Every structure is written in C-alpha cells, then in structure tokens.
Amino acid sequence: MRALALILALLGAPALAEEVVLGLSRDEVAITTRFDGSEILIFGAVKRDGPIPEGSELDVVITLAGPSKPVVVRRKDRRFGIWVNTDAVEVDAAPSFYAVAASGTLSEVLKEVEDLRHKISTERAIRSVGAPETILDSASFTEALIRIREANGLYKTLEDHVAIDQQTLFRTSVAMPANLTEGEYAIRIFLLRDGNVVSQGASTIDVRKVGLERWLFGMSRQQPLLYGLMSLAIAIAAGWGASAVFRYIRS
Amino acid sequence: MLIYLPIAEVSVNAFLLLGLGGAVGILSGMFGVGGGFLMTPLLFFIGIPPAVAVATEANQIVASSFSGVLAHLKRKTVDLKMGTVLLIGGLIGAALGVIVFNYLKSLGQVDLLVKLCYVVFLGVIGALMFVESLNAIRRTRKAGGAPAPRRRSRGWIHALPFKMRFRTSGLYISVIPPVIVGILVGVLSAIMGVGGGFIMVPAMIYLLGMPTKVVVGTSLFQIIFVTGFTTMLHATTNYTVDIVLAVLLLVGGVIGAQIGTRIGTKLKAEQLRILLAIMVLAVCGKLALDLLLTPAEIYSLGAPGGGH
Numbered sequence: 093m094r095a096l097a098l099i100l101a102l103l104g105a106p107a108l109a110e111e112v113v114l115g116l117s118r119d120e121v122a123i124t125t126r127f128d129g130s131e132i133l134i135f136g137a138v139k140r141d142g143p144i145p146e147g148s149e150l151d152v153v154i155t156l157a158g159p160s161k162p163v164v165v166r167r168k169d170r171r172f173g174i175w176v177n178t179d180a181v182e183v184d185a186a187p188s189f190y191a192v193a194a195s196g197t198l199s200e201v202l203k204e205v206e207d208l209r210h211k212i213s214t215e216r217a218i219r220s221v222g223a224p225e226t227i228l229d230s231a232s233f234t235e236a237l238i239r240i241r242e243a244n245g246l247y248k249t250l251e252d253h254v255a256i257d258q259q260t261l262f263r264t265s266v267a268m269p270a271n272l273t274e275g276e277y278a279i280r281i282f283l284l285r286d287g288n289v290v291s292q293g294a295s296t297i298d299v300r301k302v303g304l305e306r307w308l309f310g311m312s313r314q315q316p317l318l319y320g321l322m323s324l325a326i327a328i329a330a331g332w333g334a335s336a337v338f339r340y341i342r343s
Numbered sequence: 344m345l346i347y348l349p350i351a352e353v354s355v356n357a358f359l360l361l362g363l364g365g366a367v368g369i370l371s372g373m374f375g376v377g378g379g380f381l382m383t384p385l386l387f388f389i390g391i392p393p394a395v396a397v398a399t400e401a402n403q404i405v406a407s408s409f410s411g412v413l414a415h416l417k418r419k420t421v422d423l424k425m426g427t428v429l430l431i432g433g434l435i436g437a438a439l440g441v442i443v444f445n446y447l448k449s450l451g452q453v454d455l456l457v458k459l460c461y462v463v464f465l466g467v468i469g470a471l472m473f474v475e476s477l478n479a480i481r482r483t484r485k486a487g488g489a490p491a492p493r494r495r496s497r498g499w500i501h502a503l504p505f506k507m508r509f510r511t512s513g514l515y516i517s518v519i520p521p522v523i524v525g526i527l528v529g530v531l532s533a534i535m536g537v538g539g540g541f542i543m544v545p546a547m548i549y550l551l552g553m554p555t556k557v558v559v560g561t562s563l564f565q566i567i568f569v570t571g572f573t574t575m576l577h578a579t580t581n582y583t584v585d586i587v588l589a590v591l592l593l594v595g596g597v598i599g600a601q602i603g604t605r606i607g608t609k610l611k612a613e614q615l616r617i618l619l620a621i622m623v624l625a626v627c628g629k630l631a632l633d634l635l636l637t638p639a640e641i642y643s644l645g646a647p648g649g650g651h
Contacts, residue, residue, distance in 0.1 A: 175638055324575070
C-alpha cells in the first residue's frame with residue numbers, strides 16, 4: 093500500500109500540487125503617436141495544496157509572443173560579380189515578437205523533449221514546414237531569421253531573468269520595442285522541476301493603436317481612395333502654404 | 344522627439360525626418376529634381392520599410408515640387424506648353440512602367456533590377472553632365488568670362504513632323520521628341536519609384552535643347568502630376584502611404600525647396616550642373632558598392648507575395 097501511494101504521489105503530485113497564479117503590470121499596450129516601446133512586468137505566485145516538494149528546485153520559464161505571420165527569408169549570392177537574391181525559404185509562421193525569459197540557463201531548466209512539446213525556445217516557436225528541394229541547408233534560413241529579428245530587438249532570450257522568491261513568488265520584465273505589430277500577444281508561464289513542465293498558465297496582452305494612429309490606419313485600409321486624396325491635398329496645401337509664407341516674408 | 348508612424352509601424356526621431364526633408368528640399372529647389380533618388384535610399388537607411396518609403400516619397404515629392412513650381416511660375420520660368428506635352432508622355436509611360444514593374448515582380452528579381460537601373464542611369468547621366476559642365480566652365484574661363492553662345496543642333500530632331508512653337512523655351516520643334524522623353528521618364532520613374540527629374544533635366548537640356556533656366560520649373564511642373572498619380576496608385580493598391588511620415592518630410596521639404604530655388608538663381612548654370620553631376624555620381628557609387636561588396640548580412644526578410 094505504502095509503495096502504491098508513493099508511486100501515485102510521484103506520478104500525480106507534480107501535475108496537481110503546484111499551480112500558477114498570474115499577474116500583469118498592464119493588460120494592454122496602447123500605441124500612440126509618442127509610443128516608444130513598452131516594458132511589461134509579469135509576476136505571479138505558485139499555489140500549493142501541500143508543502144513545497146523537496147529534492148528539486150523550482151524553475152520558471154515565461155514566454156511572450158506576438159501574432160504569427162509567414163515570412164520569406166532570402167539569401168544573396170555572388171553572380172557575375174554582384175550580390176543577387178538567389179535562394180528563398182518561406183517560413184510558414186513566425187511570431188512578430190518573441191521573448192522567452194527563464195530563471196536559469198534555458199538549456200539547463202528545460203528538457204529538449206519538453207521544449208519540443210510546448211514550443212518554448214525561439215527556434216521551436218517558429219514553424220517551418222519545409223524548404224524547396226533545391227535548398228539543402230534550410231536550417232540556416234531559420235537561424236538568419238532569428239539573428240535578424242534579435243538584432244532588431246524583436247526576439248529575445250532572457251536567461252537568468254526570472255527572479256524566484258521562496259520557491260513561490262516569481263517575476264520578470266520584458267521590454268517591447270517601438271516597432272510592434274498590432275494584435276493579441278500571448279503570455280505563457282511554465283513551472284518546471286528537473287527540466288519537466290509541472291504546471292502552466294496563460295494570459296494575453298492587447299497591443300492596439302489608439303487615437304490618431306488608429307484613425308489614420310483604419311482610414312488607409314477602409315477608404316484608400318479618400319486617404320490618397322487627403323494625402324495629396326495635404327501635400328499641395330503644405331507646398332502652397334510654404335510658398336505663400338516665403339512670399340510674405342520677402343515682400 | 345520620437346514619433347510613431349501609423350502605417351510604417353516604426354518609431355523615429357521627428358527632427359531627423361524634418362532635417363532630411365529640409366536637406367533634400369534644398370537640392371530639389373536648386374536642381375529641379377524631386378529628390379526621390381536621394382530620399383528613398385535615405386529612408387531605407389533609417390529603417391522605414393521600403394514599400395512605405397517609396398510610396399510616401401512620391402507623396403512628399405508632390406509637396407516640394409508644388410512649392411518649387413509656384414516660385415518658378417512667379418519668375419515665369421515654366422514652359423507650360425512643353426510641360427503638358429511631356430506630361431502626356433509621362434502618364435502613358437508611368438502606366439507602361441507599372442506593367443513592366445509587375446512583370447519583374449513576378450520574376451522575383453525586382454529589387455536587383457531597380458538597383459541596376461539606378462546604377463546605370465545615375466552613372467551615365469552623372470558622367471555626361473560632369474564632363475559637359477567641366478568643358479563649359481573651361482570654355483567660359485578661356486573666353487574671359489563671357490559665356491560661349493550655345494549652338495543648337497539642327498539635326499534629325501528638326502526634321503520631324505508635327506512642329507509646335509514653344510515660346511517660353513524659344514523652340515520650334517516637333518512634339519514627337521518631348522512625348523518620347525516623357526514616356527521614357529514615365530517608365531523609368533514607375534520602375535525606380537522616383538519623380539524622374541534627374542533623367543528629365545538632362546534630357547531636356549541635351550536632347551531638346553531647352554534653356555537651363557526654363558528646364559527646372561518645367562520639370563517640376565511635370566513631376567507633380569506623375570508623382571500624384573503614383574501616390575494614388577500606391578494608396579489604393581498597397582496601402583503604403585504614411586501620411587504622418589509625409590507631413591514631417593514635406594514640412595522640412597517645402598522650406599528647403601524655397602531656400603534651394605533662391606540659391607539656384609544665384610548660381611551659374613554650369614556650376615549648378617556640375618554640382619548635380621557630383622551628387623548623382625556619389626549616389627551611383629554608393630549603390631554600386633552595395634551590389635559589389637560582400638554584404639554584412641546576406642539574408643533578408645520579406646513578406647510573402649511580392650513587395651520589395
């Protein structure tokens with residue numbers, strides 16, 4: 093009996109005993125005319141039915157992902173002395189923004205199998221079904237995508253960036269750059285022990301243009317003809333206005 | 344002061360945009376070029392998506408050209424008749440150019456062809472202008488300050504039918520050459536995403552034999568309509584005209600254009616041409632280097648289904 097209870101405890105306990113309670117510093121990001129990036133504070137606590145499990149440390153991994161879109165990655169090669177786009181690989185879905193924060197080094201706190209299952213690391217979060225047959229090194233295209241977006245501050249791997257207190261409270265902050273895409277940003281939180289995911293939680297942040305930004309963007313899409321005419325009218329008015337001002341100054 | 348652009352979806356410094364607009368505006372006023380061939384690469388450089396840069400630039404050229412043309416109209420240095428003839432050709436050419444552009448896009452190499460177009464045209468025109476104006480300056484010096492009288496070529500251009508009198512330019516020539524010039528410039532400007540002044544101005548001087556004084560205003564007059572047409576095309580099909588970006592560029596641009604026009608009238612025609620030639624060659628050299636040197640990043644990202 094005692095052995096059976098122990099086995100049950102070992103199997104069932106990790107999944108049930110610890111649960112995520114999540115908090116956000118804000119649940120929406122408003123893109124205004126003066127928008128210059130934003131910092132999101134993600135914090136929470138671990139709810140437990142029993143005492144803190146012994147023998148292993150708690151680890152936390154938090155991901156923040158923008159809307160996914162297909163991307164074409166092109167590679168240049170030298171042809172006739174000049175650099176030309178030759179090969180192209182279409183990545184089926186790549187998040188427009190992706191940050192993964194971990195309480196330790198990602199490779200240490202997270203097992204490969206769990207990464208594969210939950211698609212946590214940046215490499216796994218990008219879905220690439222297949223490259224054309226002529227391209228043998230399709231992995232280097234995905235690497236290039238990550239490298240370019242990391243350079244633009246759109247992809248980040250923040251290791252040792254989640255602070256954990258008393259194996260219960262955790263918090264992290266993610267800086268979002270100014271060049272954000274609108275949409276729903278998904279937050280996922282994973283509690284890990286010995287590299288295995290024992291519990292997870294999720295939430296979303298709404299990133300939206302507001303005010304003048306919203307109005308202009310909406311108009312350019314819904315009434316493009318009117319928007320185009322307005323652009324021209326403003327251009328001509330400004331041109332005429334400047335000319336009139338200069339004439340006035342000279343006379 | 345950082346400002347978020349609603350269509351480009353990036354945040355940039357407003358004063359940087361005002362400054363860029365002003366600097367390019369001065370050149371636009373001085374030389375009668377829209378400045379697109381300088382501004383568009385500059386916008387790429389500060390991180391504006393290429394599709395937005397090209398479309399917004401067209402809108403901005405309308406503003407700076409309009410301001411410039413008013414200044415020229417006041418001084419009566421616009422040949423409206425010649426401008427209209429060029430414009431008819433220009434609109435036909437722009438429509439043809441869009442067809443060619445879309446065909447190249449379907450081949451997937453439009454980016455390269457646009458750059459090659461830039462290098463070839465800027466290189467040839469810049470070199471020709473540079474040599475010609477250098478010779479003109481040398482001639483002027485030898486003649487003891489008196490400008491050498493320009494001899495108009497009386498070749499095949501004057502043997503063509505449909506002759507028309509262009510009073511402002513002091514020309515009596517066939518309408519065929521200006522229409523052809525208009526079409527060629529229209530095609531090129533649609534493919535290269537610029538107003539086309541840098542091709543138009545030398546073509547008017549060297550092919551049509553128009554006086555330099557009239558060329559600038561007439562070219563600006565024609566550019567307004569061709570770029571206005573392009574702006575509408577981009578706004579309704581690609582949704583890539585960023586009005587906030589355009590306003591910032593044109594506030595700087597229209598002020599610059601007014602200053603440029605004043606500077607332009609103070610300089611001699613040969614000096615003006617040699618300065619333009621040097622600038623054209625510099626942009627050409629930069630683009631050629633980009634094609635020839637090993638890039639720092641050989642990969643690039645793009646949206647599927649075209650665009651460049």
